[in-house]
Amino acid sequence: MAHFAIEQLTFTYPGAARPALDGVSLGIEQGSYVVICGKSGCGKTTLLRHLKSVLTPHGDLAGRVLFEGVPLSEVPQRDQSSKIGFVMQNPDAQIVTDKVWHELAFGLESLGCDKDSMRFRVAEMASYFGIESWFHKDVRDLSGGQKQLLNLASIMAMRPSALILDEPTSQLDPIAASNFLATVRKINLELGVTIILTEHRLEDVFACADKVVVMYRGAVASVGDPLKVARELHASGNDMMAALPAPLRIFYGMETARAAGVGETPLAGSAAPASVTDPRDSAAQASMVSLRDVADARGAFGSHAAHAPLTVREGRRWLSDLASNEKVRPNTIPADEPLDAVEHPALSLKEVWFRYERDLPDVLRGASVDVAPGSVLAIMGGNGAGKSTMLRVACGIAKPYRGTVRIFGRKLKDWKAGSLFDGCLALLPQDPQNLFVKKTVREDLAEMLAGAHLSESERAQRIERVVDVTDIGSLLDSHPFDLSGGEQQRVALAKVLLTEPKILLLDEPTKGIDAFFKRKLASVLDKLKQQGVAIVMVSHDIEFCARYADAVAMMFDGEIIAESTPRTFFSSNSFYTTAANRMSRHVFPRAITDEDVIGQCMLR
Structure with missing residues (x-):
């Protein structure tokens, strides 16, 4: 029974x-x-x-x-x-x-x-x-x-x-x-x-x-069972392949690339062949060879889907077998250069100290960070390290008792009340429900522009653009609290983007979001970067940060203790690293994404 x-x-x-x-x-x-x-x-x-x-x-x-x-x-x-x-x-x-x-x-x-x-x-x-x-x-x-x-x-x-x-x-x-x-x-x-x-x-x-x-x-x-489902998803070309664990994505990605004849020469300075995908290029990912076209392909990298590795441990053994049989070349991914100092930061925190109450311990203990215009800084760290508090301090919601916060060179206290959030800075909070005040998504979006000096047609056009970008067209007549967690996150992001900020603070933006919208979010962030927007993203999503951040910082005990490029950061960590790196670091020490591993394995 x-x-x-x-x-x-x-x-x-x-x-x-x-x-x-x-x-x-x-x-x-x-x-x-x-x-x-x-x-x-x-x-x-x-x-x-x-x-x-x-x-x-x-x-x-x-x-x-x-x-x-x-x-x-x-x-x-x-x-x-x-x-x-x-x-x-x-x-x-x-x-x-x-x-x-x-x-x-x-x-x-x-x-x-x-x-x-x-x-x-x-x-x-x-x-x-x-x-x-x-x-x-x-x-x-x-x-x-x-x-x-x-x-x-x-x-x-x-x-x-x-x-x-x-x-x-x-x-x-x-x-x-x-x-x-x-x-x-x-x-x-x-x-x-x-x-x-x-x-x-x-x-x-x-x-x-x-x-x-x-x-x-x-x-x-x-x-x-897991192998049966993975096999069916691969054979049908189902989008859910993108959400499967890294060992399966890499295994089937290699079969796809192999069947497509990819892998003769590497891209200069890149870990992945152009035909596989550039991990920072969402358009390239979208145009990747359809799995339907190569569902029955079998090559030197796996004779049958039943052998697909489910875990990092199985994936490591599988790569070790490939290396021992000389089916892969040694690591060719170059080390990244150290990050340059930010000369004219959009957002700067210097030696910031903060506590919520006089008798409570400090949450921020000398936190310092500079964020350049047109870049994405990802801040990682354990729960309680002070990440969300630092975002609250950066936008003036929380007042530090020591240290300086500057927005485009001006001290935070010099910004007039309300002017900071008028097309300059926006915060997406960790709990998206904090932004919902109306009975429908449509009304919530309109409320965000209620005080803007725009004509009705301009408001409608701005809302239409954001609705398209965040893929919430089917949700407009729903009550925000009736939506799933991922849908609420997308609606909250839409409200924030309506203000067209120059500095965007994101607190766990991928929480509850599926692998498919993450790609769309990445393309949104890329467009904002091209417009010169500075983006600070607090996140526990290691895979997302590895693919799309320009710099990654580690926060511990109320301060930033390290900051470097994603490749340097994740390839040097034991636990704060991607599944692809844990699976392949013994063969490809600096590989941090699926595309890195696939690209290295496909080189001749």
């Missing part, structure tokens, strides 16, 4: 033109690990919310969901609360108390658990999840990773048989995300808890899955 049985589930939100779920049928076995993936807005979150009655959205519903053989609507709420755990994207959205120990006990209290049993379960969860050292802390003092781990521990204290996770790592740094997902895998393997997980970052979850479900426009496009 299936743990969950989804039978012809169709669901439409009120006023929507098409169903969010369209005839979804799926069986999920007890103790299995299921990964659900697809583009933003494909129905992943909507599907998960139908697996717990209290979270089911309002709308027109057909079909049914069975839990342990019983229609979910007939399963008592108490049983659903104890047996079906749900971890959301935003850690703060799920925490309801002020102390860690109380949060661990809250669910058990709600179930009426007796005091002795409650104490034992809380102690067990605190020990299992390594929470003892911060057991008595205030929740507000925890990092994002700790908050999400606390959410997971609080749910596991109720001993659920199924655990549903909706992009649980979207706000975590790479190390915290890997640790969190490793814990989830441990729960599945050791406790036999059924895991149902949606993720855009598939590197740490795809190979673990017993079943992968690919969704498209509310329907199931592909389902099966």
Whole structure:
């Protein structure tokens, strides 16, 4: 008997033109690990919310969901609360108390658990999840990773048989995300808890899955074990290939390039042949040889798709075999020159110190950085390092008590109230919902230009351009809060771009965004760079930063401790680096993107 049985589930939100779920049928076995993936807005979150009655959205519903053989609507709420755990994207959205120990006990209290049993379960969860050292802390003092781990521990204290996770790592740094997902895998393997997980970052979850479900426009496009799904996506030329883990992308990318006859000579100063793609050129990526044309191609780099590497470890062994058989040349990627000093920065922070309250520790401790016009600076670092705070200081939302902030050479305090945000500087906050004030996306966009000195036709043209760039035309009549996380991020970006800033501050711009829109976002950033816009991007998205940033800085303990080119930065790190680099660094030490590895392997 299936743990969950989804039978012809169709669901439409009120006023929507098409169903969010369209005839979804799926069986999920007890103790299995299921990964659900697809583009933003494909129905992943909507599907998960139908697996717990209290979270089911309002709308027109057909079909049914069975839990342990019983229609979910007939399963008592108490049983659903104890047996079906749900971890959301935003850690703060799920925490309801002020102390860690109380949060661990809250669910058990709600179930009426007796005091002795409650104490034992809380102690067990605190020990299992390594929470003892911060057991008595205030929740507000925890990092994002700790908050999400606390959410997971609080749910596991109720001993659920199924655990549903909706992009649980979207706000975590790479190390915290890997640790969190490793814990989830441990729960599945050791406790036999059924895991149902949606993720855009598939590197740490795809190979673990017993079943992968690919969704498209509310329907199931592909389902099966990881290798079967990867094989089907490759054979059909499905866009989801771009979202698969790096070892699979590289393996199939090499088959494609091999079949197309690419790889005779390298580009001067580049790791990738021109016909494969320049990783900074979205147009080149879009024109890449169609996988449909070479779906059956087999070459020296892999005789059958069943041998495709799923993990970095398997990919490393595969590349080692190629190197030992002299099928690849030694590394030919030159080292980057050091970054030049910025002579006339658009944004400059010098020895900035900041704390939120007088008696609290400093969040920024002498942070300094210069950002050149027409460039993208990516700032990385762990949760709580001070990255978002530095953006708030840069735009004057937070006032430092020491140090200087300059915008185009003028001190921040010399800018008149409001003038800074009038076509000069804009901030995309980490939580896009902070920007939504109207009932529809269309009204929200119009509100952004309400005070602008523009004619009606000029406003309409500006909105039309931004709508096209951010691909939100189908969302204009939707309520912003009814959208998926990725769709909300795109709408928020559209609002920010309407101001046409000269300095653009982005706090986690790729959070919740699928691999396909990331390419479009990259082209947007490239156009802004060409217009001389200075872009500062705080991000946990290593792959995106490696491809599209001009410089990458590491923030630690409230200050910038290193800054260099993406190739120098990522090829010299052990953990803050790309999957492509971890997979290939023993053969190609300076390769940091899929295209780098493919290009090196294709050289003759």
